[in-house]
Amino acid sequence: MTDKTPSIHGEWSSRFAFILAATGSAVGLGNIWKFPYITGQNGGGAFVMVYLICVAAIGIPIMIAEIMLGRRGRQSPINTMQTLAAEARVDPRWGYLGWMGMIAGFLILAYYSVIAGWAMAYIFKAFFGGFFGTDGGEVKEMFDNLMASPIQQIFWHTVFMFITMQVVMRGVKGGLEKAVRFLMPALFVILIILVAYAMASGSYPQGIHFLFSPDFSKINADAVLTAMGHAFFTLSLGMGAIMVYGSYLPGHVSIAKTTFFIAGADTAVALLAGIAIFPLVFANQLEVATGPGLIFQTLPLAFGHMSGGWLFGVLFFVLLFFAALTSSISLIEPAVAWLVENKNIARQKACVWAGTACWGLGVAVVFSFNIWSGFKIFDKNLFELLDYLTANLMLPLGGLCIAVFAGWMMKQVHAEQELELPAQGFQAWQFLIKYVAPAAVFIVFLHVLGVL
Ligand code: TRP
Secondary structure (H helix, E strand, O other), X not given: OOOOOXXXXXXXXXXXXXXXXXXXXXXOHHHHHHHHHHHHHOXXXXXXXXXXXXXHHHHHHHHXXXXXXXXXXXXXXXXXXXXXXXXXXXXXXXXXHHHHHHHHHHHHHHHHHHHHHHHHHHHHHHHOOOOOOOXXXXXXXXXXXXHHOHHHHHHHHHHHHHHHHHHHHOOOOOHHHHHHHHHHHHHHHHHHHHHHHHHOOOOXXXXXXXXXXXXXXXXXXXXXXXXXXXXXXXXXXXXXXXXXXXXXOOOOOOHHHHHHHHHXXXXXXXXXXXXXXXXXXXXXXXXXXXXXXXXXXXXXXXXXXXXXXXXXXXXXXXXXXXXXXXXXXXXXXXXXXXXXXXXXXXXXXXXXXXXHHHHHHHHHHHHHOOOOOOOOEOOEOHHHHHHHHHHHHHHHHHHHHHHXXXXXXXXXXXXXXXXXXXXXXXXXXXXXXHHHHHHHXXXXXXXXXXXX
């Protein structure tokens, strides 16, 4: 084998540690908060089906490519792309891809932290018995009150950002590996309990019908773009997060197998969350297209009425907080790794700078839910704008570039060396990464622009 040199930032202690960290990055608010609400907004089944197809045909091959590029380049995404561009003798401007990713991660974290703050606020609402015996109107009021309060949201956003930066300062290994090992399985168990509750709710068949019977008349090009963008978002693809984690991956670990596991776990969590939530929506005559408040206005009803609901409620929001934390770490890691490599500043300082800037933007996001809610660009408030710009545009564009680079620019013997796949597996990956993934992203973009 050629240069499978170790990374200067250290390496994961094992393949398992990488799987944990990458799964921790993938599984987060995207699965439990975002997937259900965008599914509700986009009419259910057909949207879910497009999303699943995008995960399989675009997400998985690109995840393999991104991990592979990271492990070969062994640096922050910007420097990795420059190194690999030099190795492949192509334009050094491929390094810009790393830049776009770094900016995307930064923009996502600004609002991600605000939503994670909502989850933290709900830990305390659950703890003080706030869900007990509530009805649909009361949980809506509870959520609306939180939305109306910049102070509360800024407080929790600040706490969340502070904790994130503390973890990132210590380096992504150590604590993170240990945390994910217990928290992910625990999250899984709680979701199963919620699904069991949903099954007993009486509206279970309706929920399942909404999620899994596709009615393609309900979606348009924009919905397809949202589904595709979400495939990138939920797998943490297209901005270098998985690339940077891949750069700490020891050589000779099967990248493909690892990817299947991560994508499988990620998809399972999202579907379980959907199956837990939609029956509740129908049973309580709530609105499917509620938007970002969906889980906060449905799950408290379950916790408020099930036996053991107090405990499960607290646990659920604690676990959601941890799921968000392990994701947010990977959103800022590319920026921190780059500052350390290029600006020659200590990891701690890099964290303070990056974290503070991100926090500031997050405060503006908080205002977009209350005092600035009327301020719209392209009919979107700041939160919606950031979400659209990153998830629907920057991540797919980043993914497109990663696919083109891995499929067309890089010497294919190098890809073969890294992936160590059986011939047929390699050919299948090559086909998807060279043709299917780039074409799909391109065509969806053209449709949204109205060109096609
Ligand atoms: N995948 C995470 C989630 O679903 C969010 C996330 C973490 C992310 N790192 C990322 C999204 C990098 C895009 C790119 O909650």
